[in-house]
Amino acid sequence: MKFITNILNPDELIKEAIERTKQHSFTQGSEVTEAEVVGVMISKYFRWSGDDIFTASFSAFEDSNFHTFNEKFNKLWEEGNE
Numbered sequence: 854m855k856f857i858t859n860i861l862n863p864d865e866l867i868k869e870a871i872e873r874t875k876q877h878s879f880t881q882g883s884e885v886t887e888a889e890v891v892g893v894m895i896s897k898y899f900r901w902s903g904d905d906i907f908t909a910s911f912s913a914f915e916d917s918n919f920h921t922f923n924e925k926f927n928k929l930w931e932e933g934n935e
Contacts, residue, residue, distance in 0.1 A: 867891075870894060871887055871890045871891065871894070874890050874893060874894050875890050878890070878893050878897075895909055907930050910926075911923055911926060911927065911930075914926065
């Protein structure tokens with residue numbers, strides 16, 4: 854059985870994607886946080902679909918145990934999409 858030993862771990866892959874997005878999506882010298890870059894990555898990945906961006910955000914908050922916030926977030930989203 855062959856094992857591939859040069860595969861990057863998920864954290865390394867995400868860091869690499871952040872750096873590449875920073876280089877190609879922001880002007881040189883821009884001071885942006887990793888969170889801002891990831892936000893742009895998510896927006897582009899989902900092709901600016903508010904529903905998909907909301908679902909990803911909701912899942913991230915849920916995974917981080919922001920359950921009470923998510924109840925309000927979901928209600929606000931539903932009200933804005935009536």
